[in-house]
Amino acid sequence: MAVYNLGSINADRVYRVPHLPAPGETLAAVEYFSGLGGKGANQSVAAARAGARVVHIGAVGGDGGWMVDLLAGEGIDTAHIWCSAEPSGHAIINVDDAGENAIVIFPGANRALVAEHVVAGLIDAVPGDWLMLQNETNCQAEAALVARKMGMNVAYSAAPFDAMAVQTMLPLIKLLILNEVEATQLAGALGTGVQNLPVPRTIITKGAAGAVWLEQGKAPVEVPAFSVRVMDTTGAGDTFAGYVVAGLAGGLQVTEVLRRAAAAAALMVQKKGTAEAIPLLDEVMAFLNQ
Numbered sequence: 001m002a003v004y005n006l007g008s009i010n011a012d013r014v015y016r017v018p019h020l021p022a023p024g025e026t027l028a029a030v031e032y033f034s035g036l037g038g039k040g041a042n043q044s045v046a047a048a049r050a051g052a053r054v055v056h057i058g059a060v061g062g063d064g065g066w067m068v069d070l071l072a073g074e075g076i077d078t079a080h081i082w083c084s085a086e087p088s089g090h091a092i093i094n095v096d097d098a099g100e101n102a103i104v105i106f107p108g109a110n111r112a113l114v115a116e117h118v119v120a121g122l123i124d125a126v127p128g129d130w131l132m133l134q135n136e137t138n139c140q141a142e143a144a145l146v147a148r149k150m151g152m153n154v155a156y157s158a159a160p161f162d163a164m165a166v167q168t169m170l171p172l173i174k175l176l177i178l179n180e181v182e183a184t185q186l187a188g189a190l191g192t193g194v195q196n197l198p199v200p201r202t203i204i205t206k207g208a209a210g211a212v213w214l215e216q217g218k219a220p221v222e223v224p225a226f227s228v229r230v231m232d233t234t235g236a237g238d239t240f241a242g243y244v245v246a247g248l249a250g251g252l253q254v255t256e257v258l259r260r261a262a263a264a265a266a267l268m269v270q271k272k273g274t275a276e277a278i279p280l281l282d283e284v285m286a287f288l289n290q
């Protein structure tokens with residue numbers, strides 16, 4: 001089945017810093033580079049590199065043609081990436097020596113979508129296809145409603161976390177993807193544990209502690225993380241999510257889906273950068289066969 005992704009496209013401006021800056025502190029970066037990013041674009045690249053047919057729905061400004069070209073170079077269908085009068089989204093990313101990050105995003109064109117863009121983007125979808133969503137665009141609820149009516153499966157990453165947005169999406173989705181911090185924030189906002197959410201399946205990623213798959217009426221499935229030397233964790237969650245949805249769309253069993261996603265994230269954090277650091281399926285399988 002195909003993967004449709006209504007997702008952000010950002011120019012990532014990455015600064016390697018000795019430590020993440022404190023309030024009021026001015027800090028000199030030791031390295032700077034830029035590249036394609038955005039939670040949506042990263043997830044599309046991950047799903048495509050995992051072998052899925054991916055259609056990306058989103059928007060860039062007049063300054064964003066290079067990002068559309070990079071997505072198209074991955075074999076991603078970019079016909080539904082709209083050109084907005086707003087400037088493209090960008091992200092200021094600080095990464096410290098431990099590979100930890102702090103990110104500020106400027107949404108720009110990512111939040112200039114209208115419902116017609118979403119409807120047009122989903123026009124060729126068929127029942128059983130997947131729709132991926134995150135919180136860096138607008139129109140997520142509109143897209144999920146259309147997708148459900150079409151018999152699609154909806155996967156939603158609650159990032160960046162926004163309690164109101166998550167509550168709107170919960171009744172509309174089949175798969176919720178959270179990291180541990182987001183799971184705690186959501187439990188606090190709802191006053192109940194994530195195992196009690198009205199969602200058929202939830203994945204909680206836990207960094208070095210791996211990930212857990214929760215499915216209503218079934219025992220949890222745990223996957224350990226691989227122990228690797230971390231260079232940069234930026235986009236690791238997006239890589240995991242893209243590999244998960246590609247695996248589900250490809251009909252893989254949950255344990256294999258999670259194993260591949262964990263391996264992809266482990267390979268990704270050993271490199272600098274975001275979209276370009278995401279491994280191909282061949283690399284993931286070679287790593288797993290080691």
Ligand code: RIB
Nearest residue numbers: 010037038039091235274
């Ligand atoms: O998850 C990492 C991503 O968050 C970066 O690529 C940045 O653009 C922000 O969207």
